[in-house]
Amino acid sequence: MKILLTGAAGQLGRSLRLTLAAHDVTACEHGRLDIADLAAVRTAVAAEKPDLVLNAAAYNRVDDAEADPGPAYRSNAVGPRNLALASREVGAAVVHVSTDYVFDGRGNRPYHEYDVPAPRSAYGASKLAGEVAVRETNPRHYIARTAWVYHEEGGNFPRTILSLQDRDEVRVVNDQVGSPTYAPHLADALTTLIETEAFGTYHVAGSGQASWFDLTCELYRRAGVKTTVVPVTTDEFPRPAERPRFSVLTTIQEPRIVLPHWEDGLAAFCARLDKAA
Numbered sequence: 001m002k003i004l005l006t007g008a009a010g011q012l013g014r015s016l017r018l019t020l021a022a023h024d025v026t027a028c029e030h031g032r033l034d035i036a037d038l039a040a041v042r043t044a045v046a047a048e049k050p051d052l053v054l055n056a057a058a059y060n061r062v063d064d065a066e067a068d069p070g071p072a073y074r075s076n077a078v079g080p081r082n083l084a085l086a087s088r089e090v091g092a093a094v095v096h097v098s099t100d101y102v103f104d105g106r107g108n109r110p111y112h113e114y115d116v117p118a119p120r121s122a123y124g125a126s127k128l129a130g131e132v133a134v135r136e137t138n139p140r141h142y143i144a145r146t147a148w149v150y151h152e153e154g155g156n157f158p159r160t161i162l163s164l165q166d167r168d169e170v171r172v173v174n175d176q177v178g179s180p181t182y183a184p185h186l187a188d189a190l191t192t193l194i195e196t197e198a199f200g201t202y203h204v205a206g207s208g209q210a211s212w213f214d215l216t217c218e219l220y221r222r223a224g225v226k227t228t229v230v231p232v233t234t235d236e237f238p239r240p241a242e243r244p245r246f247s248v249l250t251t252i253q254e255p256r257i258v259l260p261h262w263e264d265g266l267a268a269f270c271a272r273l274d275k276a277a
């Protein structure tokens with residue numbers, strides 16, 4: 001398949017470059033293609049004439065988006081809409097990656113694909129706007145919601161928490177529960193999904209569920225870190241953007257695309273870090 005990959009330098013973009021090796025991929029980093037620039041998107045897509053446009057680009061600075069939502073909407077709504085439009089114009093399918101933050105997190109069971117989104121943050125609203133734009137612009141779409149993504153390279157929670165291992169104690173939120181997702185596992189799942197031609201919305205996140213506290217304890221255990229991990233509440237850690245309290249993603253969609261358990265993702269992440277050290 002001929003694929004135009006955008007956001008190719010991010011955590012997911014880097015992982016996809018490996019999992020899509022069997023395909024003919026043109027990988028565009030931000031500097032090469034700004035997805036919020038419609039003319040540039042149309043030119044790139046018309047030149048490549050791909051079978052599929054796979055968008056791994058996004059604005060993920062959740063707290064910054066609260067004070068200034070403009071950049072989030074440019075990259076998370078206008079950009080995906082541009083890609084959906086340009087892909088439709090050449091008869092290509094499009095993949096939009098979305099987030100658990102489209103849900104309000106007030107439920108007490110995992111969210112499936114048919115649950116109704118109700119974002120509580122500007123970031124979540126911008127990602128939902130991207131979903132809506134893609135759905136209404138190109139019927140040949142896959143919308144893949146994921147969560148809590150991390151990779152050996154990139155800014156993410158496991159890397160940040162590992163960087164604090166020289167402290168005697170770290171305090172970590174224990175009342176936000178989600179689906180930690182290892183970027184290479186997500187990339188594998190998307191690589192399977194694009195072969196299905198079963199267009200629609202999918203939840204593609206690590207299996208199982210964990211709080212940030214659980215994730216930290218398991219990461220430190222695997223990495224042999226002795227730092228004490230103290231559970232705290234969200235209220236003790238006020239942030240500009242509201243986070244969902246419970247945003248575990250599950251899937252009821254067919255065909256079923258199920259990712260490995262989040263602990264297996266963490267094991268693979270630690271093994272890669274060990275190998276790199």
Ligand SMILES: NC(=O)c1ccc[n+]([C@@H]2O[C@H](COP(=O)([O-])OP(=O)(O)OC[C@H]3O[C@@H](n4cnc5c(N)ncnc54)[C@H](OP(=O)(O)O)[C@@H]3O)[C@@H](O)[C@H]2O)c1
Pocket residue numbers: 006007008009010011012013029030031033034035036055056057058059060074075079097098099100127146147148149150154
């Ligand atoms: N990270 C998470 O925890 C998480 C959770 C749920 C869902 N997701 C979704 O998963 C997908 C992949 O996320 P990720 O973690 O791989 O993100 P990432 O590591 O932050 O990478 C995103 C990439 O997109 C690029 N980008 C931003 N705006 C762009 C634009 N207008 N045009 C072209 N490129 C642009 C960024 O470039 P610059 O660095 O130059 O801006 C960066 O290279 C995204 O859709 C994200 O919303 C992520």
